Amino acid sequence: MSSQGLQKLLVSFYILLFFLFLFAPLFMMGAAAFNDVEFPQVIPWEGFTLRWFPALFDDDLMIEGFVNSIWIGLGVVCLSVPIGLAAAIVMTQVHRKLQTVYYTVVVSPVLMPGVILGLSTIIYWDRLGTFFDAAYESFFYSGMFLTIIGQSTFISAYTMLIFLARLQRFDRTQEEAALDLGATHVQVFWKVLIPFLRPAIFSAMGLAFLTSFENYNTTVFTIQAESTLTTVLAGKVRMGTQPDLAALAVLIIAVTLVGAVAIEIAQRREQRKEWAAKAAAARAEKQAELAGQVAAQ
Amino acid sequence: MFRRTFLGTAFLAATLTAGALAAPQILGGPSSLWFTQIIYQWFNTGGNWAQGSAYAIVLLLACLVFVLTVMKVFKVSLGEIAR
Numbered sequence: 001m002s003s004q005g006l007q008k009l010l011v012s013f014y015i016l017l018f019f020l021f022l023f024a025p026l027f028m029m030g031a032a033a034f035n036d037v038e039f040p041q042v043i044p045w046e047g048f049t050l051r052w053f054p055a056l057f058d059d060d061l062m063i064e065g066f067v068n069s070i071w072i073g074l075g076v077v078c079l080s081v082p083i084g085l086a087a088a089i090v091m092t093q094v095h096r097k098l099q100t101v102y103y104t105v106v107v108s109p110v111l112m113p114g115v116i117l118g119l120s121t122i123i124y125w126d127r128l129g130t131f132f133d134a135a136y137e138s139f140f141y142s143g144m145f146l147t148i149i150g151q152s153t154f155i156s157a158y159t160m161l162i163f164l165a166r167l168q169r170f171d172r173t174q175e176e177a178a179l180d181l182g183a184t185h186v187q188v189f190w191k192v193l194i195p196f197l198r199p200a201i202f203s204a205m206g207l208a209f210l211t212s213f214e215n216y217n218t219t220v221f222t223i224q225a226e227s228t229l230t231t232v233l234a235g236k237v238r239m240g241t242q243p244d245l246a247a248l249a250v251l252i253i254a255v256t257l258v259g260a261v262a263i264e265i266a267q268r269r270e271q272r273k274e275w276a277a278k279a280a281a282a283r284a285e286k287q288a289e290l291a292g293q294v295a296a297q
Numbered sequence: 298m299f300r301r302t303f304l305g306t307a308f309l310a311a312t313l314t315a316g317a318l319a320a321p322q323i324l325g326g327p328s329s330l331w332f333t334q335i336i337y338q339w340f341n342t343g344g345n346w347a348q349g350s351a352y353a354i355v356l357l358l359a360c361l362v363f364v365l366t367v368m369k370v371f372k373v374s375l376g377e378i379a380r
Contacts, residue, residue: 111309111312112357113312113315113333113357113360114316114318115316115318115333115336115337115353116356116357119336119340119349119353120353217317217318220318220337221340230319234322237323238322238323
């Protein structure tokens, strides 16, 4: 075999290993969700069953955690998208020399261990609650509220990165033109900047929700007496795994796949529309040019 | 250029791993605990917040020193790491 052929073979072997590393556990777990045994396993195969899926919906703790996770995710979206947007806009306004310092400060929560963010959140609000002599039922000690606050501390940094990437392609002259034509700053914000940032806002919302939904390190400290899906799952796993966990994983993977495919299709449709519009514009321009030439002759 | 991106990514992996809690809790055995698990125990089962905070500060400082040292040694900025 030639050395080039060998190289190709090795590369494909590597790619195969890489995908096995990524997906083999998922396939194994997916298969275990349909096996009719009390313990998640594939071998020996005891027969096909769907009973682990209804079992999931009978688990009140899991449902409660799931609902809490969704509410927390929505809260985090409401809090961290505006904060991230504001932080990104400030980044474009501060002096060049200050930008590095500012960037270091606002991006540091990304590098900070989530455990520490969770801890500092509960300690801070606990002290504050003690200081104001707050009742135990007040929001100072509410797990849901603290989790939203704690997660937002680092998720706002993620959303800021998304907005920054989009803002780098923003043409400032558009703003100046609008101001020149008599728009107020508020109008410029709503009619020029926000429409430009619209795709970034949607992706920031999606990212914020998903990051919040799957977060464990921060949540486990801030949630206290309440529960989210991740803390319920961690508790269940410690008691010993059951096939209903595999069933849940299959459901989550299915939802993720369907969502990803739907987004991809929507984006392609948008892209095709954009291309069609561009082609039409180019055609119109060419025709106008031709007409101009004819008129000049 | 590639070397810097590579370093930045390696770095992010290291700090993310140091701060992980879910993976060692689920996959690890009871005999060897990660640092984050010790913090978790002080807070939840131990009920000693002050002791847990002390451990958390140690973790925070360790991560900080690590990040700053690598930034200094390899001359990369935080912008290249986090992006």
